[in-house]
Amino acid sequence: xxxxxxxxxxxxxxxxxxxxxxxxxxxxxxxxxxxxxxxxxxxxxxxxxxxxxxxxxxxxxxxxxxxxxxxxxxxxxxxxxxxxxxxxxxxxxxxxxxxxxxxxxxxxxxxxxxxxxxxxxxxxxxxxxxxxxxxxxxxxxxxxxxxxxxxxxxxxxxxxxxxxxxxxxxxxxxxxxxxxxxxxxxxxxxxxxxxxxxxxxxxxxxxxxxxxxxxxxxxxxxxxxxxxxxxxxxxxxxxxxxxxxxxxxxxxxxxxxxxxxxxxxxxxxxxxxxxxxxxxxxxxxxxxxxxxxxxxxxxxxxxxxxxxxxxxxxxxxxxxxxxxxxxxxxxxxxxxxxxxxxxxxxxxxxxxxxxxxxxxxxxxxxxxxxxxxxxxxxxxxxxx
Amino acid sequence: xxxxxxxxxxxxxxxxxxxxxxxxxxxxxxxxxxxxxxxxxxxxxxxxxxxxxxxxxxxxxxxxxxxxxxxxxxxxxxxxxxxxxxxxxxxxxxxxxxxxxxxxxxxxxxxxxxxxxxxxxxxxxxxxxxxxxxxxxxxxxxxxxxxxxxxxxxxxxxxxxxxxxxxxxxxxxxxxxxxxxxxxxxxxxxxxxxxxxxxxxxxxxxxxxxxxxxxxxxxxxxxxxxxxxxxxxxxxxxxxxxxxxxxxxxxxxxxxxxxxxxxxxxxxxxxxxxxxxxxxxxxxxxxxxxxxxxxxxxxxxxxxxxxxxxxxxxxxxxxxxxxxxxxxxxxxxxxxxxxxxxxxxxxxxxxxxxxxxxxxxxxxxxxxxxxxxxxxxxxxxxxx
Numbered sequence: 001x002x003x004x005x006x007x008x009x010x011x012x013x014x015x016x017x018x019x020x021x022x023x024x025x026x027x028x029x030x031x032x033x034x035x036x037x038x039x040x041x042x043x044x045x046x047x048x049x050x051x052x053x054x055x056x057x058x059x060x061x062x063x064x065x066x067x068x069x070x071x072x073x074x075x076x077x078x079x080x081x082x083x084x085x086x087x088x089x090x091x092x093x094x095x096x097x098x099x100x101x102x103x104x105x106x107x108x109x110x111x112x113x114x115x116x117x118x119x120x121x122x123x124x125x126x127x128x129x130x131x132x133x134x135x136x137x138x139x140x141x142x143x144x145x146x147x148x149x150x151x152x153x154x155x156x157x158x159x160x161x162x163x164x165x166x167x168x169x170x171x172x173x174x175x176x177x178x179x180x181x182x183x184x185x186x187x188x189x190x191x192x193x194x195x196x197x198x199x200x201x202x203x204x205x206x207x208x209x210x211x212x213x214x215x216x217x218x219x220x221x222x223x224x225x226x227x228x229x230x231x232x233x234x235x236x237x238x239x240x241x242x243x244x245x246x247x248x249x250x251x252x253x254x255x256x257x258x259x260x261x262x263x264x265x266x267x268x269x270x271x272x273x274x275x276x277x278x279x280x281x282x283x284x285x286x287x288x289x290x291x292x293x294x295x296x297x298x299x300x301x302x303x304x305x306x307x308x309x310x311x312x313x314x315x316x317x318x319x320x321x322x323x324x325x326x327x328x329x330x331x332x333x334x335x336x337x338x339x340x341x342x343x344x345x346x347x348x349x350x351x352x353x354x355x356x357x358x359x360x361x362x363x364x365x366x367x368x369x370x371x372x373x374x375x376x377x378x379x380x381x382x383x384x
Numbered sequence: 385x386x387x388x389x390x391x392x393x394x395x396x397x398x399x400x401x402x403x404x405x406x407x408x409x410x411x412x413x414x415x416x417x418x419x420x421x422x423x424x425x426x427x428x429x430x431x432x433x434x435x436x437x438x439x440x441x442x443x444x445x446x447x448x449x450x451x452x453x454x455x456x457x458x459x460x461x462x463x464x465x466x467x468x469x470x471x472x473x474x475x476x477x478x479x480x481x482x483x484x485x486x487x488x489x490x491x492x493x494x495x496x497x498x499x500x501x502x503x504x505x506x507x508x509x510x511x512x513x514x515x516x517x518x519x520x521x522x523x524x525x526x527x528x529x530x531x532x533x534x535x536x537x538x539x540x541x542x543x544x545x546x547x548x549x550x551x552x553x554x555x556x557x558x559x560x561x562x563x564x565x566x567x568x569x570x571x572x573x574x575x576x577x578x579x580x581x582x583x584x585x586x587x588x589x590x591x592x593x594x595x596x597x598x599x600x601x602x603x604x605x606x607x608x609x610x611x612x613x614x615x616x617x618x619x620x621x622x623x624x625x626x627x628x629x630x631x632x633x634x635x636x637x638x639x640x641x642x643x644x645x646x647x648x649x650x651x652x653x654x655x656x657x658x659x660x661x662x663x664x665x666x667x668x669x670x671x672x673x674x675x676x677x678x679x680x681x682x683x684x685x686x687x688x689x690x691x692x693x694x695x696x697x698x699x700x701x702x703x704x705x706x707x708x709x710x711x712x713x714x715x716x717x718x719x720x721x722x723x724x725x726x727x728x729x730x731x732x733x734x735x736x737x738x739x740x741x742x743x744x745x746x747x748x749x750x751x752x753x754x755x756x757x758x759x760x761x762x763x764x765x766x767x768x
Binding site for chain 1: 551
């Protein structure tokens, strides 16, 4: 770790935590002076917004629901949602759903009525400002999108995922309401939970780590170690569900100031070419990248292992390896895919994936150990 | 602990951390569209704002400096600062100083040009909203005022401290710049540091504690245990100074959602009647209140002791007592007053102080053990 001294935190102004707290969102809209609210969500979870829409109407605020796709949103989806916001003259936007719905909602508040186009704001700090107030309500515990300055959208023509990163995308309100996550299938709870774990681990073992962010990352790891299996095995366990939402939120808080590293970079081609869900892609690669990295910074990975609940033996290398084994055990226990071949990737695809991954220097530069194309290929081979 | 499930966090939108980071404040003013900035500070530290004022002028923003008192601010000070903001048509306010300067700056942004008067907003959630954007720059590591929803002002006529508590007082920008704290006298570094420690301890061992806040409190305690003596003994040690600013900030983050308890309640009469500085008053009472509380919730105080660096022996009561002894050792090591008699309080004053303290139910209700007037008197006697 080189570490760093300067840190800039762009925070959500109001975060509300608690079972049933979604009910407060309508009042927050009213207090913000809203009269026409665009609710960005997707068909399978739209029912979770029913009570909120009713509460909005009770306060004389008209909700308009925009239904996005179940999977990753495209540029066309974003254009369509923006057009809807303009048509109804929305003066407030609520995103409710997984990372996809929230990422669309964030871009709507930035681009509705703006002279800037999507193409102009792709990349880092290209966004001129925000046009509308924004509340985000996650229904999965994974991306932490309700707290990040990031939206990721699939450019369907270029067959590429494109990221918009800007402080102006950080929401005004976030609601962590465990009751909204209890209906999630076990598979989604598991893979999104490992995604949150990956955010925390990659922010802690990061070339640009910072003590403030370290504390969030380690707390997120502790919460996931103590609650992921419980949340999977007892879907109605609200305490475990809330702990996972907090961990996801903490992982999201790490993304703005520090961000991720090689696991996310190597996961990119799995999403882009093979349409493997983001959380699954990360969980497939996590132990293999960690083994690669642990040699270089065993002390950081030993601390991660201790946060996972592994005892401190005084031997950092041994502790780091025990931590990686614990992650593999936990992943197996919650039943997520373990190998690239489980998701239909064969060995002849690996060289192309390695060539694609190595272009993601924006994240690879954060990795505590340098990753060459040859290294990426070896990691994919180990994960096959 | 009864604990609680619902938590509402009102956060500073932008927090910047790093030595020299104050330089960024002028650009943030410019980006916010400011043209006339009121800089609220006090004579002994006004020099720390010189570079900032020059940077503002370089961006065609006119700074106007308002100098407050060196000690605790009064209602008259607040009125005067508000009048100045109105006269110069300020469109941005910067507070730079200890808790006193920041508390005045916060009220100026709430009341300048407002139909509400100070008397109307005293208490909890009485403030209708905020009128001006606000940046806070602490020059002491103690109150954490740059992140709290609280302003405390002396009502000179009533001879009482009056608090305004409102989410609208939480600043838009905060800058944690260790270089601004290096010129503080050892005595101030010591007592404000113990004040921050008190915020963390009283939020952690609190009837309304919450896991999210627990994590901030324990991290604050760890940072203070590792850095308070260093910051006192090596005034120019920027790493220790920054760690203390972070701890103070974390302590401040605990105040909005959870707040303090009996130490602060019993410290009130020391400030109001005897004009003992807030940090000193807290540090005089801290070990004695902790001894009183530890009987009831030894497990919480054992965890505090471990965060202070005391080993875990498996005996919570013993660990809790070891933690209290460590706080006394640390207080003695940094040379702050130890006894009420050191600050000129004699035994015949104690019954009146106990009667006054018991009226502060707003904080006493948070205490993990019920405090009667008789208990308060015994605690004062122990501290004499």
